[in-house]
Amino acid sequence: MQTGIPPVHENVNMPSPPPRSDAADLVAWYSEMGIDVALDEEPVDRFAEPPPKAPPPPDAPRARPVAPPPPGRAPASVPPSDETTREARTTARSAKTLDELRTALDGFEGCNLRLTATQLVFADGTPGSRVMLIGEGPGRDEDIQGLPFVGRSGQLLDRMLKAIGLDRGSVYIANIVPWRPPGNRRPTPQETAVCRPFIERQIELADPDFLVLLGGAAASELLDSPEGILKMRGRWREYDTGKRRIRAMPTLHPAYLLRQPLHKRLAWRDLLALKEAIDAEAAT
Numbered sequence: 001m002q003t004g005i006p007p008v009h010e011n012v013n014m015p016s017p018p019p020r021s022d023a024a025d026l027v028a029w030y031s032e033m034g035i036d037v038a039l040d041e042e043p044v045d046r047f048a049e050p051p052p053k054a055p056p057p058p059d060a061p062r063a064r065p066v067a068p069p070p071p072g073r074a075p076a077s078v079p080p081s082d083e084t085t086r087e088a089r090t091t092a093r094s095a096k097t098l099d100e101l102r103t104a105l106d107g108f109e110g111c112n113l114r115l116t117a118t119q120l121v122f123a124d125g126t127p128g129s130r131v132m133l134i135g136e137g138p139g140r141d142e143d144i145q146g147l148p149f150v151g152r153s154g155q156l157l158d159r160m161l162k163a164i165g166l167d168r169g170s171v172y173i174a175n176i177v178p179w180r181p182p183g184n185r186r187p188t189p190q191e192t193a194v195c196r197p198f199i200e201r202q203i204e205l206a207d208p209d210f211l212v213l214l215g216g217a218a219a220s221e222l223l224d225s226p227e228g229i230l231k232m233r234g235r236w237r238e239y240d241t242g243k244r245r246i247r248a249m250p251t252l253h254p255a256y257l258l259r260q261p262l263h264k265r266l267a268w269r270d271l272l273a274l275k276e277a278i279d280a281e282a283a284t
């Protein structure tokens with residue numbers, strides 16, 4: 001794991017390593033922050049002195065300093081090439097069933113997220129359910145288990161579903177990106193763009209009557225809206241598959257609700273609106 005912890009040196013001239021308990025605490029802290037993936041083959045000693053810089057030639061243009069992205073923010077990334085986008089579209093469209101789509105996605109190499117993820121997190125629940133929930137992207141627990149919403153926010157989601165008489169067996173669950181973004185950062189627009197044909201096809205093949213869009217990333221991506229989730233939530237929208245229109249309810253993401261428990265009452269209103277719509281449709 002690349003943590004920036006200084007290597008343990010045998011050499012007596014080197015600074016002694018941190019006491020074991022400090023190192024273990026540091027690793028635990030990194031892990032809680034979501035830093036639990038190795039991005040390089042070799043560990044990086046971030047405590048080492050940087051090599052001295054050669055002075056620039058007197059007439060060299062001055063580089064403007066670039067601020068590093070704030071922690072947890074997605075790095076700027078290269079837009080997918082037209083060819084990758086085309087390949088994503090053709091691959092997704094050629095899948096005739098959800099099983100074929102999963103296999104196609106597993107073999108798709110156009111999204112860099114797969115390089116740092118442990119595995120594909122395709123879906124959970126029952127395909128063909130009337131309700132499909134879509135989140136942002138797998139987190140650490142989902143990456144390990146290969147199933148969406150199985151960590152803390154998933155446990156809250158289960159309780160939210162139960163409150164309106166649903167459970168994992170009576171809904172279908174997926175994410176707009178099916179690989180975990182490193183450190184649980186938000187997927188970049190490029191990553192969501194390249195994965196979009198797959199979630200679109202997944203919706204089409206799952207063919208639900210209601211979509212629940214969990215959080216701003218899923219809602220603004222699938223509804224093509226620049227609005228924030230606090231503005232969008234609670235109002236029925238329509239998602240057009242090209243073949244039919246599906247009622248879509250944007251609501252707050254369970255991970256957000258864990259941080260802002262007072263907003264659970266807003267999510268509760270959205271869930272009641274969903275239940276009402278399901279019951280009304282069942283009565284017709």
Ligand code: URA
Nearest residue numbers: 135136137138148149
């Ligand atoms: N958050 C998400 O958006 N999706 C998951 O699967 C887990 C956490």
